[in-house]
Structures are given as structure tokens and as C-alpha cells.
Amino acid sequence: MVRAPCCEKLGLKKGPWTTEEDEILIAYINKHGHSNWRALPKLAGLLRCGKSCRLRWINYLRPDIKRGNFTLEEQDIVLHLHEKLGNRWSAIAAQLPGRTDNEIKNFWHTHLKKRVTNKQTHVHAKKKSTDPAVFEPKSQPQKLDCSNHYEIPSFSLDHSPFTDSPTGYKEIENEQNVEIFEAFHHTCGGHWAEEPWTDNFNGSLFKSSEMNDEEEIQPPYRAMDSGCYYNNGTKMDDNMEFWYRVFVKAGGSPNDPAF
DNA sequence: AAACATAGCAACCGCATTTCC
DNA sequence: GGGAAATGCGGTTGCTATGTT
Structure with a gap:
């Protein structure tokens, strides 16, 4: 040519x-x-x-260009897709209406790349902590639906949503709750005392029950170094945190007296 | 206040792919 | 079917704004 x-x-x-x-x-x-x-x-x-x-x-x-800062949801989508697709910026941009491949590429290099690097460092350091929660990504990322269309499931605050699995990890007991839990961070606003989630998770959710100080966290397992907190600053236990996230994702008020 | 360093991002470059004739 | 033209894509550059010394 x-x-x-x-x-x-x-x-x-x-x-x-x-x-x-x-x-x-x-x-x-x-x-x-x-x-x-x-x-x-x-x-x-x-x-x-x-x-x-x-x-x-x-x-x-273009009139449909979306200017301004990336929302947390957009950042997470970029991170998920980049982990799966690599530097295929146009493919990533296709999942973010109003964002261009160039803009995403720039944003990745100036912001997200550092976060990924920091996160990896943090995950490595996390191996010294006790009972870390871990996730196992199973399939390829998908565009998360963050609309609050879920029905609030019936639950008891005293009931553990986790069930034991043969692998030694605890699995969330039903698919709807997995889906809700996976999307939890998109509802967070100011309710979660954590950084935006940056890892690639889109399959079943597991929580480690057997990891100890000496174990190294290896992919595909990921450390979850975050949690939910009551207004008085006390950290929720795992069960309460789970149900709280499900509840808020389903449209419940973060300030609901049930929590 | 000036010089220098760094971050952010618009725009360019060159190669790959698709479309057209 | 093949070559040329057009378009798309990702890496890179370089300018400007902002921060630091």
C-alpha cells in the first residue's frame, strides 16, 4: 500500500x-x-x-462525548476490562458510552495503572493478615448492571450467608446474592469505608476460612482489605456486612435502623 | 519569585484492518 | 481477486498546568 x-x-x-x-x-x-x-x-x-x-x-x-472525571463505576469497569482484554482501548471504550479510547488510555496511564500497581503491592503485604476474604474470578468480565432492580431477599441478620465448600473456602449460598455482592461496590457512594474495588471478579464469590499468616495469596484469589462500618466506627462482622451490602444494593437505606 | 519536576491530556505517527473499485 | 484508499487502533510525543524546591 x-x-x-x-x-x-x-x-x-x-x-x-x-x-x-x-x-x-x-x-x-x-x-x-x-x-x-x-x-x-x-x-x-x-x-x-x-x-x-x-x-x-x-x-x-462529538455531541455524545462525556467529559469530566471518571466515576467509580467507570473506573472499575475499565479495570475489569483491562485485566481481561489488555490494551484494547477501543474494546474497553465500547463498554463505556461517551468515553473515547484515547481518554480511557490516558486515564489508565495517569491514574489506574498506579492503582493496580499499588493494589498488587498491597495484596502481597496482605498475606500477613489473618482471615482475609478472597474472591475467585471465574469468567470474563461483563458490564455490571448497577441499577437497583433487585428485590430485597428475605434474610436474617443472624444467618450466615456463607456455606462450606469442598475446596476449603466458603461460598455464598445462592446466585442472586453472588450477583448482588459482586456489584456491591458500585452502590457504595459514601457508605463503604473502602477503596473502590479493582479486582477482576465476576464469578462465584468465595471467602477463605483456612488461610493463615504463612500463606501467600496467589491469583486467582484476591485479598479484600475492606469492610463496612457502623456509624460509630465499629466494623461489621462478615455476616452483617454481607447482608448490609445486599440490603443497600437492593435499594434499602444505608441508614436503615435494622443495621 | 524563579527554576525545575511532574502530571495530565490532546494530538500525532505508523501500522493494521477494512472497504472500495 | 488484488491493489489502492480509507479508516481504525494503540503507542508515543510534546505542550500546558500545577506542584515543589
Whole structure:
């Protein structure tokens, strides 16, 4: 294939776009669309190459672009998908309406990469703690549905939702609760005393009952170094924490007197 | 206040893939 | 079916804002 001459050789402009250029591009696309990027700049009267116009439109001028900080939910989705897909930014962007691959890529390099590095360090350090909760990711990440459409299950605050499994881990007793628990962190707002969850979990949820100080946490198991706290600062026990998360995820008030 | 370092991000580059003729 | 053109994608660069010394 013969490579098209670069912008400079054609006397085309490079570098940051001006407001005037943006306006011209927007006006042209609004009127004529962008069926042919290569022809567009000439037709619109822009001294830019088609590639530059496309990039500017896709990454900045599109009306459906979502600007501003990434929400916790978006950050988690990026982390989950990156763990599964790697640097396939466009594939990740496809799961985040309004976010561009370029924006996600930048955000990853400037924010999330550090968090992953820190988390790995933390997981390593966590092996010295007692009774860490662990998760086993089973299948590929999926876009989490964070709407509160779950029905509040019947439960007793004294009842343990965990059942023993032959593997030595404790498993959450039914699929609906697993699903709710998996999505718990997306409901957290200011209710959870924890950092946003960053690990890849999307299958059954397990809680270790047999890990001790000497055991190293290895993938696919993950440390959960967080918890839920009462207003007085006391940490909830495991059962209470579980039901609290289920309850809030299902639409219950975080301040419900039951907790 | 100035110099320097770092972070954040828009934009570019070159290769890969898809579409068109 | 094959080559050229167009588009898409991911890595990288470089400018600007902000923080630190």
C-alpha cells in the first residue's frame, strides 16, 4: 500500500485545534456528516488532514462525548476490562458510552495503572493478615448492571450467608446474592469505608476460612482489605456486612435502623 | 519569585484492518 | 481477486498546568 503523504508535506496544519477550526468542523459535520474523512477538510475549508479531523471529532467534538472525571463505576469497569482484554482501548471504550479510547488510555496511564500497581503491592503485604476474604474470578468480565432492580431477599441478620465448600473456602449460598455482592461496590457512594474495588471478579464469590499468616495469596484469589462500618466506627462482622451490602444494593437505606 | 519536576491530556505517527473499485 | 484508499487502533510525543524546591 502506498502511504498517503503526511500533513506537513501537503502544507496542512498540525498541533492544537483552535476554536474557529472546531466550529468549522462541527458546522460541516452537522450539515453534511462525515462519510469521507479524507475529503472532509477540503470540503469544509480546513487546512487539516482527514485523520486529524476524524481524531478531533471522535475524541473531542462529538455531541455524545462525556467529559469530566471518571466515576467509580467507570473506573472499575475499565479495570475489569483491562485485566481481561489488555490494551484494547477501543474494546474497553465500547463498554463505556461517551468515553473515547484515547481518554480511557490516558486515564489508565495517569491514574489506574498506579492503582493496580499499588493494589498488587498491597495484596502481597496482605498475606500477613489473618482471615482475609478472597474472591475467585471465574469468567470474563461483563458490564455490571448497577441499577437497583433487585428485590430485597428475605434474610436474617443472624444467618450466615456463607456455606462450606469442598475446596476449603466458603461460598455464598445462592446466585442472586453472588450477583448482588459482586456489584456491591458500585452502590457504595459514601457508605463503604473502602477503596473502590479493582479486582477482576465476576464469578462465584468465595471467602477463605483456612488461610493463615504463612500463606501467600496467589491469583486467582484476591485479598479484600475492606469492610463496612457502623456509624460509630465499629466494623461489621462478615455476616452483617454481607447482608448490609445486599440490603443497600437492593435499594434499602444505608441508614436503615435494622443495621 | 524563579527554576525545575511532574502530571495530565490532546494530538500525532505508523501500522493494521477494512472497504472500495 | 488484488491493489489502492480509507479508516481504525494503540503507542508515543510534546505542550500546558500545577506542584515543589
